[in-house]
Amino acid sequence: MEKRHLTCIGCPMGCQLEVTLDNGVVTEVTGNTCKRGDDYARKEVTNPTRIVTSTVPVRGGKIAMVSCKTKSDIPKDKIFDCMKEINKIRVDAPVKVGDVLLKDICGTGVDIIATKDVDIA
Ligand code: SF4
Secondary structure, eight states, X not given: OEEEEEEOOSSTTOOEEEEEEETTEEEEEESOSSHHHHHXXXXXXXXXXXXXXXXXXXXXXXXXXXXXXXXXXXXXXXXXXXXXXXXXXXXXXXXOTTOEEESSGGGSSOOEEEOSOBOBO
């Protein structure tokens, strides 16, 4: 039996979770106030993932940068490589919310999308 202690990131309450594993299989989660904490704990100890957010320079836009994010979660151990790729992106105005700025980042199958409109200057 192995015990892991986590802080739930599902909401600002930050419940302190205790996960019990038996040969890598989650057998119990305690400390969560709601189901989201249970889901988070099970995923975090077996396949941790995150949404990544950042900003990208825009050429010819009314503002110089556009906010962006991964369209869905990516594996936590790919975050550093993905940030390096995001830092290379340059886009031309106009940009619309949901535009794909980079497809299939680092082979994750996940696109980087804009989360803001940027009009032409
Ligand atoms: S377990 Fe539920 S209430 Fe507690 S921090 Fe997570 S999401 Fe919030």
